[in-house]
Amino acid sequence: MSGSLWLKNGTMRDTLPVIPRQRVAGAGTLAADPVDELADRLAGLAAVAVHPDEIAAILESDGMTDDHIRLTYGRADSFALAEDLYARVERRHPEPEAPPAGPWHHGLGGCLLRGVVFALPGLAYVLGAPLFGGAGTVPLLAGAVAGWVWNQALSHRAYTWLGLGDRDSAVRSLRVGAPAGALVGSAVALAVAGPGEWPVVVFAAGQSLYLAAATVLLVLGRERALLCALAPLAGAVPAFRYDVPDALRAGLPALSLVAAITFAALVLRGGGVRSPAPRRPRSGPPLLASVPYGLFGLGTGLLVLYAGGDDALVTGAGPVLALTLSMGPAEWLLHRFRRLSVAGLRTLTSAREFRRAAAGALAQCLGAYLAVLLALAVVGVLLWPGAPGPDGAGLLGLLLVGVVLWLGLLLQAFGAVRGAAAVCTLAAAAQTLAPSSGPLVAGAAAAAMAVLTCALLVRPTAHRV
Template structure:
């Protein structure tokens, strides 16, 4: 025999003798000393031979079966049935000659059964998949700069803006129309980008961006009348339409390049007054560069291959709540600017941090799914992630306000409204945040200025509760 017998001295129907009969059935030679070494006849239970003590294996001797069990420890520990181990052994090319000659077993299934019994069960957790929501903070910072730097145009062109209620109303109306239209257009273009690629998104932007710009220019002209204010509103409308195109198609650097003349002009105000002619030229260069870069990107994207299926994309009504949210958010922002302009600058510049925290919450939601074993446990983890991200964003807003020595309450209330509304929209829940923000904008517009922080605070509390209820379900994070 080539395989050693792991038997202990003794008589009777012991476990070792059971193992011996299982390994060496009738007809196989055994190493017993019944006076007939090599006797091939079967033994009955009443006439079992007396087993001769075997010499202890030297420490330097190796058991091939031990080596096999160690090599396949991971496979055997994770198996739920011996047949899984047998399949692995067969795929490794284990032959019958090796089974009987090297390992001293009868067949493949006996080897698999013994390996299954010898190796304890252990089922390691699978490696976590890569986090799809991990994004670069620097990209979000860049987008935040792109969101905030256009405000320098108002600083640079302050000398060109006419005074008067009608002129300011025209500029505000143009901005509100542009914000509302571009929010809805961006949603539709993003959906087309995800379903049909850049070509499908460019097709939506090629039609929607000019229409929105014309509507915003018409609103400004209607309320301001012909003149400098209407021209400024037209440039604002063109820039916002072009900026929407470049942001949807991921060309933040191009938009930053277009803003360079305005940024340089605003910086020059710290040293000298460039004069109305130079200011007008710088603003026109910014608008023209943004429009040309957007047009070039639409043409480039239109030449790519489309992966869109049959149909014309989502219905227009699906983008309506996003447009209404843009209208409400713009109204709340303009009302806050009338009370504290620098606070709105802080709010605008913080949009990059807000976007990064949206990604961060999605990442924490996936981690909560992996570590939760009950629906209640997941809801608590998702709620903690919501409060953590919201508190981080409010801390970013509060720091500059406290440095300035003013009350942070109004800005924090408005920031909480906007961030939680954007969070719900990121999960495809559009109507609840749109309805709450519209109600808050209406209440703030109709009531006195003193109640606006209270209105925003109530809206923020409502949105936080809605977010906790909706995003505390595991199905929302699929």
């Protein structure tokens, strides 16, 4: 068979290198052990073998028969001679080539861009709050939470299709799911609205449309387009200190909303992904698989709102701003932890060493995230109009929510979203029933998340790709 050969044990091997020819001993020299002489000739090939059968394949490819092996080397057959050679030659495996930059090698700039994109919509609340005319913000908060739940689940489904190589189904799921999410968010806001709260309902409907458009652009990697759509909100900066006309307060968010919807529609119309589409998989992801991601969005969204206090989107947005801005550095640190863990798999030789290294990398990345979050919280409180001054209890609660959020995102990245969703949802429910128990609930949730993370991510098997 061309290019391959069959061994005595019935296995087929690719054509192997020919053994270097035997050197003729000089006159007056003693005859060497033929097996030692063969081991010397085969040193380069046998040193990289991982099993004696590889050496046996080399011997047979060179035409050595069992009769020749018995007469020349005193061994029963090629497998016996291969085992002897394998034992005599020291293993010298070549160093593996450096792995290519994988999906976890993301630049800091791109992650920071996503953090800015996450935070910029907060300027719309600065502009729109005076237009509410004293109405409550319950419809606004309800619509936001409904949108987070829906779009988190929709994002998971679209990302799963992309991971399967089916861009058409990913785009199709966004075409159907994004408008449906906008309707759900608007309907929830309308359902909880009271008399005289129609300005808040209108703003909540725009919020739902924006969340749908932003989901499309972020899933399909169009952060820069979304940033361009949000650029008009920079006009909100004077509103931090000065009064601005109502027409400007309504016009700038509306302009950004129209731009975001337009960009999302253009991306969906063009397919959104530039790479060629591989063959479509036979079956897609089940719908129920996205439910835990929606619950995770519900739990984390409520915890973030509780960290900001009453009317967090409008008046107490210092902590909310810090948490949203921190999502950029948080994403980069998730990638960094993944890179460190993969490097540990390649270089460490025992499970104990890997557990120690993984725990150290986890502490390093989580500590860096909390330091960034603390700095953003202090800056946000100083810059946000009407925000209360920082206090020890508030900062502690914010950092505990940060622990829950970052560890939850880490578990989600490793596919352990059910545990993260359960912890976040239970914590949000407990704080809803007992609003004054914020730090206690956040502390318990952070401890539970830390236990889940350590139980999973210190095992080498969790990091194999």
